[in-house]
Amino acid sequence: MEKSTLLNEILEFNHQFVEKHEYEKYETTKFPNKKMVILTCMDTRLLELLPKALNLGNGDAKIIKDAGAIVSHPFGSVMRSILIALYQLKAKEVLIIAHHDCGMSGLKAEPVIESMKERGISEETFNTLTYSGINIEQWLHGFDNVTESVVHSVGIVKNHPLMPKEVPVHGLIIDPKTGKLDLVVDGYKN
Numbered sequence: 001m002e003k004s005t006l007l008n009e010i011l012e013f014n015h016q017f018v019e020k021h022e023y024e025k026y027e028t029t030k031f032p033n034k035k036m037v038i039l040t041c042m043d044t045r046l047l048e049l050l051p052k053a054l055n056l057g058n059g060d061a062k063i064i065k066d067a068g069a070i071v072s073h074p075f076g077s078v079m080r081s082i083l084i085a086l087y088q089l090k091a092k093e094v095l096i097i098a099h100h101d102c103g104m105s106g107l108k109a110e111p112v113i114e115s116m117k118e119r120g121i122s123e124e125t126f127n128t129l130t131y132s133g134i135n136i137e138q139w140l141h142g143f144d145n146v147t148e149s150v151v152h153s154v155g156i157v158k159n160h161p162l163m164p165k166e167v168p169v170h171g172l173i174i175d176p177k178t179g180k181l182d183l184v185v186d187g188y189k190n
Contacts, residue, residue, distance in 0.1 A: 020044040027190050028059025035092040037039055037062040037085035039078060039153070041099055043068045045130065050097065053179030062091055068104030068142060070155040071097055083162055093156055094169040099176045107142025146173055147184055154185045 019024065041049055042065040051057070062085040064078055085091040113126070113136065127160050129136050131178070143149035150171040158169040168187030 010135055013103065020081060025059045028089065031090045032061045032085075033057075034060045035090060036060075036095055037082055037089075037091040037093075038063065038097060039064045039066070039069050039071065040069055040096045040174075041065065041102060041104070043099060045097060046174065049179050050174060050175065053174060053181065056167070062089060063176055067148065068102055069098040069147060069153065070104065070143065071096070071156045072139075074156055079157065079160060082157060083160075086164060086167060092167065094167060095172060096153050096157065096170065096185075097172045097174055097181075098146050098153075099174045100146065101176055102142075102146060104149075106140035106144060107140070109137040109140035112140050113137075125150040150184045154187075158187075158190065 020061070034056070038050075038054075038061050040046060040063065040128070051063075054061075062081075064081045064085075066078055071082075073079070082094055085092070109153075114156060117123070126136060143152075150173060154169050154171040163169075170183075170187040171185030173182045173184055175182075
C-alpha cells in the first residue's frame with residue numbers, strides 16, 4: 001500500500017478538481033482586470049483574507065509574495081516581477097502591503113542560522129558564503145518597524161531606474177485578524 005503524503009493528497013485532489021471541471025469558474029487572462037500588481041507577505045493568514053479585504057477576485061491583480069513584503073534588492077526577483085507586471089502585463093499601479101504581527105518583524109539572523117546548523121548546514125558552508133562576500137546575517141535579518149519597512153520598499157520601487165515615473169506606488173499595512181488597511185504611502189501624492 002502506498003504511503004499517504006501531502007503530495008499524494010494534493011495530486012489526488014487535483015485529479016478530481018480537473019475531472020469535475022472546477023477550474024472553469026476561475027478562467028481569466030494573464031492580464032490583471034484591476035491593473036495592479038501587489039507585493040505582500042507570504043503569511044498564511046493573508047491567503048484568503050487579503051483578496052477579500054481588497055475586493056479582489058481571480059484575475060484582478062498580479063500578486064507577488066515574499067517574507068515580509070520586502071523589496072530587499074533593487075535587482076532581485078521581486079523587483080523584476082513588478083517591472084514585468086508593469087511593462088508586459090498591463091499593470092498600472094503598485095501596492096506594497098505588509099501586515100501587523102509579521103514573522104519578519106524583529107527577526108534576528110542568529111536563531112535562523114542556528115536552526116540551519118541543527119538541520120545539517122555546515123560551518124564550512126557559512127564560511128564559504130562569508131568569503132564570497134555574502135553577509136548572511138544581513139540577508140536573513142527582518143525589520144524592526146513595519147511602517148519603516150513599507151516606506152523603505154516603496155522607496156526602492158518608486159526610485160528604481162527602470163520604474164516608469166507615472167506609476168503610483170502605494171504602501172499599506174493590513175491587520176491579519178480583521179483585514180483593516182492602514183495607508184502608509186499614498187502613491188498618488190508622491
